[in-house]
Amino acid sequence: MSTRYLSKLQLDAELNKCLNCKASPCMHACPVKCSPKEFIEAAKAKDYASAIQTIVHNNPLGHTCGLICPEHFCVKACMRAKIDNPINIPLVQATLVKMFREKNHLSDIFEANGKKIAIVGAGPAGLAAAWQLLQLGYEIKIFEQSSAVGGALNLIPDERLPHAAIEDDWDDIRQMGQADIVYDCKIDNPLELLDEYDGVIMAVGEQNMIQLGIKGEEYITPYTEYLRYPHRFMNKQKVVIVGGGNVAADCATTAHNLGAKEVTMLVRRQLNHLRIDKKELLNLLDKGINIMPNTRLTAVKKADDVLRFKTCSTYIEEGQCLDIKGSDVERGEVDLIIKAIGSVADKPVQNEKIIYAGDCKIGGSTVVEAIASGIDAAKIIHSRLI
Numbered sequence: 001m002s003t004r005y006l007s008k009l010q011l012d013a014e015l016n017k018c019l020n021c022k023a024s025p026c027m028h029a030c031p032v033k034c035s036p037k038e039f040i041e042a043a044k045a046k047d048y049a050s051a052i053q054t055i056v057h058n059n060p061l062g063h064t065c066g067l068i069c070p071e072h073f074c075v076k077a078c079m080r081a082k083i084d085n086p087i088n089i090p091l092v093q094a095t096l097v098k099m100f101r102e103k104n105h106l107s108d109i110f111e112a113n114g115k116k117i118a119i120v121g122a123g124p125a126g127l128a129a130a131w132q133l134l135q136l137g138y139e140i141k142i143f144e145q146s147s148a149v150g151g152a153l154n155l156i157p158d159e160r161l162p163h164a165a166i167e168d169d170w171d172d173i174r175q176m177g178q179a180d181i182v183y184d185c186k187i188d189n190p191l192e193l194l195d196e197y198d199g200v201i202m203a204v205g206e207q208n209m210i211q212l213g214i215k216g217e218e219y220i221t222p223y224t225e226y227l228r229y230p231h232r233f234m235n236k237q238k239v240v241i242v243g244g245g246n247v248a249a250d251c252a253t254t255a256h257n258l259g260a261k262e263v264t265m266l267v268r269r270q271l272n273h274l275r276i277d278k279k280e281l282l283n284l285l286d287k288g289i290n291i292m293p294n295t296r297l298t299a300v301k302k303a304d305d306v307l308r309f310k311t312c313s314t315y316i317e318e319g320q321c322l323d324i325k326g327s328d329v330e331r332g333e334v335d336l337i338i339k340a341i342g343s344v345a346d347k348p349v350q351n352e353k354i355i356y357a358g359d360c361k362i363g364g365s366t367v368v369e370a371i372a373s374g375i376d377a378a379k380i381i382h383s384r385l386i
Ligand SMILES: Cc1cc2nc3c(=O)[nH]c(=O)nc-3n(C[C@H](O)[C@H](O)[C@H](O)COP(=O)(O)OP(=O)(O)OC[C@H]3O[C@@H](n4cnc5c(N)ncnc54)[C@H](O)[C@@H]3O)c2cc1C
Pocket: 068, 069, 070, 120, 121, 122, 123, 124, 125, 126, 143, 144, 145, 146, 150, 151, 152, 153, 155, 156, 185, 186, 187, 188, 203, 204, 205, 206, 207, 227, 246, 247, 250, 357, 358, 359, 360, 364, 365, 366, 367, 368, 370
């Protein structure tokens, strides 16, 4: 099996670290209340079928989450950290699913209730809503503007999240009932879907990139373009990335892997405010990626395919990030500047049969929070249709 997962020996070592805490802090910390204690105990007893049931009955994207869930949920809650190191719960989860998931663990078919729901967006929130609604007997049609399932997950480099993991999770969901995806189909007006469907779930993510509002912004490449078509940027030797979260880290490692000689992340806030796990930070440092905290990009200029840029230093006061006056610095020449900061969603359409879910509702989040939101949205629409 790929080194992305634990070996059988490593898996057993992680399982044996579990203290079987009565209070199950790991479960309470998980946004979808998947119970690591339960699946770990079952796996320890070699009852892998029960372990898998616990995962897949709580989380429709158990494989995907296991590979990319951040540490601040179940891992942070793990009591084992008080003795030595927390259990690597996400990777235990991914490894169990990868090693032991079989189709017969999952293919429960639920009785049809005769109602149809349209879901707009095939990202984690849309897929989770589909999973919940199929269990309630709805017929589901997902409309996806791109040609792949997974939404923003498709921008995550393969070395962190292989697309096959998302496909496997989706395969299990659609076997639960009447579910279909229409690809390359953008929905402009969700109200029109109500002519044919009993309800609509809008799980469209955040589609509009935040503007920095600086001079020369037009010369900056959005992360969506960079991560979707990395090979278009093969010959870029000096790369600057604006941002300090997972998206920025993925851009930095991609640039490094494409052979860039110098990769620098400009982070407005302090180093301890980086929105990435410690292991991801170590990975960046291992790759020789420069991280410049307390630094804001203030202007970009372009001449003969070369970019020049200016920055200023920042400080934090009462939680606000402010510029230090007179700290502007003109920086050297670079080949590419990538914007890897947040995005925002369009204004929602108000209608009681249209429910919003995932990043477009809760703001830029994590895969497991988007899933929890998709499940909630499904329950809300069900409560309005019965
Ligand atoms: C590079 C990157 C790295 C990340 N790393 C992590 C990580 O390590 N851990 C983690 O937990 N999270 C990570 N995330 C965040 C995670 O991917 C998102 O929180 C999650 O995908 C949000 O799910 P969603 O379903 O709400 O929206 P999305 O995943 O954005 O899905 C929305 C879907 O709706 C479709 N759509 C939009 N408008 C329309 C329309 N009008 N008609 C039809 N279809 C439409 C889009 O094409 C898309 O497929 C990362 C995100 C990115 C971009």
